[in-house]
Amino acid sequence: MAREYASGGSEIAQAVADKLGIPLYNKELITLAAKKSGLTEEAIAASENQRSGSLIYSLYMMGNTMPLADQVYILQSNVIKELASQGPCVILGRCGDYVLRERPNVLRTFVYAPVADRVGRAKVRPDAKEMPDRMWESQLAKHDRARAxxxxxxxxxxxxEAKNYDLCLNAALGLDTCADLIVDAAKAMNK
Incomplete structure (x- = not known):
């Protein structure tokens, strides 16, 4: 499942996992990749958010030929494939839909939402700061650009882009409604 920042996609993914009784993997992928690679979770998390200009990246690259971000992508891809081979699960982000493109019975979903709804969700996050809505809109766009x-x-x-997914949902329909639609689509796919 891919999603716009603050669209409610994380909550929908958790609801889908709960309704289907299957695990959800999001930030856990960082921990699993760190255990397999010997890299720290901090280095992996930093590589997801920053390209070659970061200090961590520069220090790590001394003596390495493959950029850290590429190493992390490969590590996480391998972890995602391994988890999918163990049974049904929900993978949130990290190009999971693409990584699993050759597997049967993978439901590729994308969750989006109106900007006003996303601003409302972003404002109540634990790490949220006070700022005008227009600045929140800029922050949302920044996060979405990074994901894209x-x-x-x-x-x-x-x-x-809709053609890359089996199901694109507007979270304004309601988070529970979206979760139910995904569950129904997953069940239909398995018939």
């Missing part, structure tokens, strides 16, 4: 850049760089597809 990552996805577009590592896949042959365009992030958020």
């Amino acid at each position: 850049s990552y996805y577009n760089y590592y896949t042959e597809n365009r992030w958020g």
Whole structure:
């Protein structure tokens, strides 16, 4: 499942996992990749958010030929494939839809929402700061650009483009409604 920042996609993914009784993997992918690689969780998390200009990246690259971000993408891709081979699960972000493109019975979903709804969700996050709505809109766009850049760089597809997903949902329909629609689609796919 891919999603716009603050669209409610994380909550929908958790509801889908709960309704289907299957695990959800999001930030856990960082921990699993760290355990498999010997890299720290901090280095992996930083590589997801920053390209070659970061200090961590520069220090790590001394003596390495493959950029850290590429190493992390490969590590996480392998972890995602391994988890999918163990049974049904929900993978949130990290190009999971693309990584699993050759597997049967993968439901590729994208969640989006109106900007006003997203601003409302972003404002109540634990790490939220006080700022005018127009600045929140800028922050949302920044997060979405980063997600799109990552996805577009590592896949042959365009992030958020409907033809790359089986199901695109507007979270304004309601988070529970979206979760129910995804569950219904997953069950229909398995018949």
